[in-house]
Amino acid sequence: MAIMYALKSSDNEIFEVEQKVIEQSETIKKMIEDGAATGEIPLQVSSKTLAKVLEWCKQRQHKTVENENDDNKGKRKKERDEDDDIKEWENKFSDELKADKDVLFDLLLASNYLDLPALLSFLCQLVADMVAGKMPEEIRRMFNIENDFTPEEEKAITAEHGWAFQP
Amino acid sequence: MDGVDRISELPPFIVHLIMSYLSPKEVAQTSVLSKSWNQLWSSFPILDLDESYFTGRPWNERTISYVNQGKRKKKFLRNQKKFINLVYAFLIRFYNSKLCIQKLRLYIHLLNVKKSSPLLDKWIELAIANGVRELDLEIVSDINTKYALPPIMFSAIFLTTLIISGCKLEQCSVSISFHSLRELTLKKLCISGKMLQKLTSECPVLEGLFIYDCRDLNYLCISKALKLKIVRVALAPGDFERVKIIAPILERFSFSYNGRTTPFVVDMVGCPRLHKLMLSGAILKEQEFQRFLSNFPLLEDLSLFSCEHVKDLTVSSTHLRNLELRGFACKAIDIDIPNLLSFSYSSLNHFVHTAVINAPCAWNVSVGAREVDMDTRWYLNLKQFLGELNQIEELSVNVLPSNKISFNLDEFRIMSTSFAPREVENLCLCVDTPPSNYPALLNGVLSVCFSKTVSVRIQSEQDRSSEWLYDELRNRDVVSCCCCCSCSEMKCWRHYLKDVKIQSFSALYDKKGLVTLDAWPILPCGILQLQLDWSFPEIIA
Numbered sequence: 001m002a003i004m005y006a007l008k009s010s011d012n013e014i015f016e017v018e019q020k021v022i023e024q025s026e027t028i029k030k031m032i033e034d035g036a037a038t039g040e041i042p043l044q045v046s047s048k049t050l051a052k053v054l055e056w057c058k059q060r061q062h063k064t065v066e067n068e069n070d071d072n073k074g075k076r077k078k079e080r081d082e083d084d085d086i087k088e089w090e091n092k093f094s095d096e097l098k099a100d101k102d103v104l105f106d107l108l109l110a111s112n113y114l115d116l117p118a119l120l121s122f123l124c125q126l127v128a129d130m131v132a133g134k135m136p137e138e139i140r141r142m143f144n145i146e147n148d149f150t151p152e153e154e155k156a157i158t159a160e161h162g163w164a165f166q167p
Numbered sequence: 168m169d170g171v172d173r174i175s176e177l178p179p180f181i182v183h184l185i186m187s188y189l190s191p192k193e194v195a196q197t198s199v200l201s202k203s204w205n206q207l208w209s210s211f212p213i214l215d216l217d218e219s220y221f222t223g224r225p226w227n228e229r230t231i232s233y234v235n236q237g238k239r240k241k242k243f244l245r246n247q248k249k250f251i252n253l254v255y256a257f258l259i260r261f262y263n264s265k266l267c268i269q270k271l272r273l274y275i276h277l278l279n280v281k282k283s284s285p286l287l288d289k290w291i292e293l294a295i296a297n298g299v300r301e302l303d304l305e306i307v308s309d310i311n312t313k314y315a316l317p318p319i320m321f322s323a324i325f326l327t328t329l330i331i332s333g334c335k336l337e338q339c340s341v342s343i344s345f346h347s348l349r350e351l352t353l354k355k356l357c358i359s360g361k362m363l364q365k366l367t368s369e370c371p372v373l374e375g376l377f378i379y380d381c382r383d384l385n386y387l388c389i390s391k392a393l394k395l396k397i398v399r400v401a402l403a404p405g406d407f408e409r410v411k412i413i414a415p416i417l418e419r420f421s422f423s424y425n426g427r428t429t430p431f432v433v434d435m436v437g438c439p440r441l442h443k444l445m446l447s448g449a450i451l452k453e454q455e456f457q458r459f460l461s462n463f464p465l466l467e468d469l470s471l472f473s474c475e476h477v478k479d480l481t482v483s484s485t486h487l488r489n490l491e492l493r494g495f496a497c498k499a500i501d502i503d504i505p506n507l508l509s510f511s512y513s514s515l516n517h518f519v520h521t522a523v524i525n526a527p528c529a530w531n532v533s534v535g536a537r538e539v540d541m542d543t544r545w546y547l548n549l550k551q552f553l554g555e556l557n558q559i560e561e562l563s564v565n566v567l568p569s570n571k572i573s574f575n576l577d578e579f580r581i582m583s584t585s586f587a588p589r590e591v592e593n594l595c596l597c598v599d600t601p602p603s604n605y606p607a608l609l610n611g612v613l614s615v616c617f618s619k620t621v622s623v624r625i626q627s628e629q630d631r632s633s634e635w636l637y638d639e640l641r642n643r644d645v646v647s648c649c650c651c652c653s654c655s656e657m658k659c660w661r662h663y664l665k666d667v668k669i670q671s672f673s674a675l676y677d678k679k680g681l682v683t684l685d686a687w688p689i690l691p692c693g694i695l696q697l698q699l700d701w702s703f704p705e706i707i708a
Contacts, residue, residue, distance in 0.1 A: 105173035112181060124181065127174075128188030136199050143174045148202050157199045163220045163249070164195035 005032070008040040013047035021057045026115035044113060049106040056119050059089055094126050101143070175203055182207050191215040212269035214257055218276060221250040226276055228310045228333065228355070235278050235309075243278070250275070251286070258293040268294055270301040277308040288317040295319065301328040305354075308333065313357050321345065331356055338362050343369035349394075352377040360386035360408075367392055378402070389414060390437075400424075413437030423447035423472070430455075430476050436462055447472035457481060471495070490526065495519070502526055515565055522552055529558050533595075535565035541572045543579050546611040553589045553616065563595040564612055572604040574611035576659055588660070593696075594618035598632050605635050613660035620670060622696045633695045640667040640697065666700040 003019040007028075023029045031041055043050065097104040104123065111119040131139055140147055149157070158165060174182070186194050186207075194215075198208035219225045222243055226234060234243045254273070261268055271294050277283045287306070294302060302323070306314050313335035321343040323329075329345070332354035338361065345351075348370045358366075358381055367373060368391045375397040378384065386408045387400065395414040401423045410422065411434040420441055422433070430452040435441070441463040447470075451459055456477050460466070467486060471477075473494035482490065483503040490504060493513045499521040502510075507526040515535030532553065536545055553559055566572070594616060598608065621640075623633040643661040674693035 101173065105176065108177060108181060112178065120181070120184070124184040125188045127185045131185070131197075132189060132193055136196060139197075140200055144172045145174065145201050145204065146172060147200070149199070154199060157205065161195045161198060163253075164192045 006040045007050065008042045009047035009050045010044050011047050013050075014040060015047075015050060015054060017054060017057075018061075021054065021061050024057050024060060024116060024118075025053075028114065045110045046106065049103065049110050052103060052107055053110055053114065053116070053119070056093070056122075057116070059086075059093075060118065090122075097123075097126060098130065175201075179207055179210065183211050183213075186211050187213055191217060192220070209260065210264075210266055212267060214261075214268060214270065215272045216250075216254050216257065217272070217274045218247060218250045219274065221246040221253075222276070225274070226307060228307055231276055231278070231307060231309060234276075240278065243276075247276070254290060258290060258297075261297050262293050266297065268297045268299040270303070271299050272303040272305075274305045275307070277306060277314060280308050280312045280314050284314055287314060288319070291317060292319050295323045295326075298325045299323065300325055302326060303328075303330040304334065305330075305332040306334050328352075330354070336362055336366070345370045346372070348373055350375040350377075352379075353381055354379045356381050357383045359383055360388060364388045364390070367395075375399075386410070387412070392417070407431060410434065411437075416440050419443040421445035421447075421470075422450060424450055425473065433459060435459070438462070440465055442466060443468040445470040445472070446474060449473070449475040451476065453477050453479065500524065513563075519552065524554060524557075527557070529560040531561045532559065533561075533563040533565065535567065536570050537567065541566070541570050541574075541608070541611065543573065543575045543582070543611075546574060546579060546615050547582055550583065550589060550615045553591075555585065555589075557589075559589060559591040559616070561593045561595055562591045562616060562618070563597060564608075566596075566598045566600045566604075566608060568599050568601075570600060570604075572600065572607045572611070574607040574614070576610060576614065579611075579614055588614060589616040591616040591618040593620045593622055595622045595624070596632070596636075597624045597626075599626060602631065602635060605632065605639070609636065609639060610659065617660065617663065617701050618699060620696055620698050622694050624694050625690050625692055627692060628690070633690060637667070637669070637697065640664065640699070663701050664699060665702045668698045668700075670696045670698040672696070 004016050005019060005022055005028075007015040007017055007022065009015065019032075023032075028041060028043075045053065097107065104126070108120070108123050108127075111123060130142065134142070139145065147154070186197065189197075194208065194211060194213075198205045222234075223246075234240060260266075273290065275287075277287075291304075308314060313333065315335040315337055316331065318339055318341045321339075321341055324344045324346050326345060327347050328350045329348060330352040332352075333356070335357040336353075338359060343366060345366075349372055351366075351370065351373060353363075363378075363384065367376060367389050372394050373392060374394050376389070376392075376395065376399070377397075378387070378400045380401065380403055382403070382405060384402065385406055387410045389395065389398070389411070390413045392412070392414040393416070395417050397419045398412065398414070398417065399419075399421045404424070407424065409432045411432075412420070414437065417438040418440060420435070420438065421444070423445070425448045430449055432455070433451060439462070442465055444463065444466060445468075451474065453476050456474070460469075460482065465486060466484065467488045469482070469487060469489070470491040471480075471493070472491075473496075475496055478496070478498045480492075480495070480497050480500040480502075482501075485504075485506055487504045488506065488508045490502070490507060490509070491511045492500075493511075494516075495512075495514050496516060497519050500519050500523070502522075502524045504510075504526050507528045509531070510524075510526045510528055511531035511533075513531075513533035515533075516537045530553075534549060534552075539545060553562070594612065596608075596612070598605075600608070621636070623636055625633050643664060672690065672693055672695045674691050
């Protein structure tokens with residue numbers, strides 16, 4: 001029987017999760033080890049975000065378990081299929097986040113707070129993909145970044161980085 | 168989320184992590200977004216300073232003379248000046264604000280090494296003063312004059328990764344303080360065997376050593392490398408003398424030395440924990456080869472490419488998991504590896520004359536006939552090589568325009584020791600030969616094996632071999648093809664093939680694949696895979 005833990009979100013929702021799934025988070029692992037979590041483990045993460053975090057952790061956990069059970073016969077094809085499945089899942093996950101940037105940034109902060117380096121890198125890569133190849137004005141619009149430069153200042157900086165703005 | 172700038176809420180290190188996934192140009196562009204972004208950009212600790220953004224396409228040590236004259240030189244230097252100013256600005260800013268440089272990549276061309284040396288010395292000094300962790304220097308200059316790295320280089324105590332390309336590392340008596348260096352890569356570096364020995368012996372935590380194209384390197388001696396796990400060496404032919412490595416936990420070693428050479432001594436008795444070994448080129452003498460392999464009782468992966476001096480290959484092991492033999496000119500191989508998981512063999516020249524192979528695992532075999540004719544004898548040898556019980560995952564047959572192809576089924580029957588063709592998962596045909604050769608080739612390979620699928624590599628739009636093959640497989644006429652089949656136990660493949668279907672087509676380049684089969688489409692370069700459905704009578708199956 002797998003050991004279960006109860007996680008409490010900042011809006012007081014309880015999530016029952018297997019130990020294996022949540023131990024990917026160094027923060028929670030430490031809380032368990034320190035014995036701070038006899039009952040519910042209180043987390044400074046909203047239920048909406050926590051649900052997403054757990055979605056990620058469950059997927060990652062499946063990945064490692066399946067790899068362990070692999071026998072070597074026909075591994076290549078199986079590996080290929082598995083990789084495809086993971087890719088597909090990740091694409092879906094990314095698309096949802098791209099559509100709702102609020103969740104994306106909550107998740108970024110949560111992955112940092114919970115110490116989930118794989119999720120953090122995944123999300124940073126995702127944001128980078130959104131930024132890549134866009135003009136500054138598009139990036140500002142996408143992330144509501146206020147341009148607080150005067151036109152003269154902006155011109156000076158653009159000139160300074162002339163090489164970066166050439167095709 | 169309207170109007171809220173969430174990205175600015177993130178801690179700077181997360182924004183820096185995001186920036187680390189962007190190209191240098193894209194990173195520079197973020198500086199113009201807003202004042203806070205400009206701040207974030209100016210403290211971004213990964214500096215990728217590449218001169219080719221200013222001076223155009225990258226030059227190498229051979230083509231650099233092109234820019235070193237007249238008008239071109241003037242323009243080049245003018246653009247380079249801008250780059251130099253930028254590098255200085257970066258390094259001085261980091262120095263003044265005492266920011267740590269996580270990673271510095273510097274790529275520059277030197278038209279006049281002597282004149283530019285003090286400048287580069289200063290840059291390296293600044294980078295080291297900022298505690299640079301990862302340093303990647305690529306300095307391109309004329310093939311005969313190389314920039315000599317300054318001794319201050321060796322005081323970089325925080326350095327964990329060092330990549331140096333195109334410089335010179337001279338013999339020196341200074342002690343080396345690479346206390347944190349874990350990975351060292353030397354490319355096109357002028358360094359002697361003696362200096363390399365000193366360097367590696369003074370890096371106490373070195374785990375990975377990678378050496379490519381170092382012309383002056385006359386030997387490779389590594390001792391006192393207690394943490395070393397990976398060594399990879401690829402050298403162009405030269406006066407290389409010997410290898411001696413003492414590294415008690417070394418796990419992977421690969422050495423490629425391609426070119427006509429006399430073999431040299433490779434002493435790796437001091438590496439008992441080696442798991443993975445790759446040798447490419449004529450490195451070892453035949454007599455020493457077996458003894459060399461016996462040094463590594465834990466070896467799991469062995470790859471041997473073009474080991475020309477080895478004519479007789481014997482490998483016997485219970486530990487080995489993967490074996491790859493490529494470009495062998497062996498006369499005989501004797502392999503006994505009962506626990507092998509994968510075996511791949513590729514030789515485009517000719518066959519091993521005597522092969523005794525006990526390797527009960529999936530085989531990947533690629534053959535050709537560069538030095539011999541593809542005649543009945545060749546097909547027989549192929550069949551014999553595949554063995555009777557082995558599981559053949561893929562058999563690739565590579566045909567060159569120069570190959571003479573012939574096949575006689577009667578002769579094949581007489582000389583064949585057993586009737587049944589081998590079972591093969593996928594037969595891959597890479598055929599560059601006139602259409603008049605197609606029938607003999609097809610009859611030959613299908614006498615050797617029945618494959619569940621056939622893949623044909625289409626090399627150009629004029630290549631009609633796939634069309635011919637499909638027609639031939641579909642319109643097999645048993646009666647007219649072989650009157651001789653009636654009296655023989657082993658009939659030709661036409662008697663057993665029930666059906667053929669097109670399974671897939673994957674284009675090499677992104678072009679539209681096949682749509683309709685009423686008329687054979689002109690296929691772009693790619694691989695067409697056909698599925699074959701066989702039915703065997705008792706005697707064959």
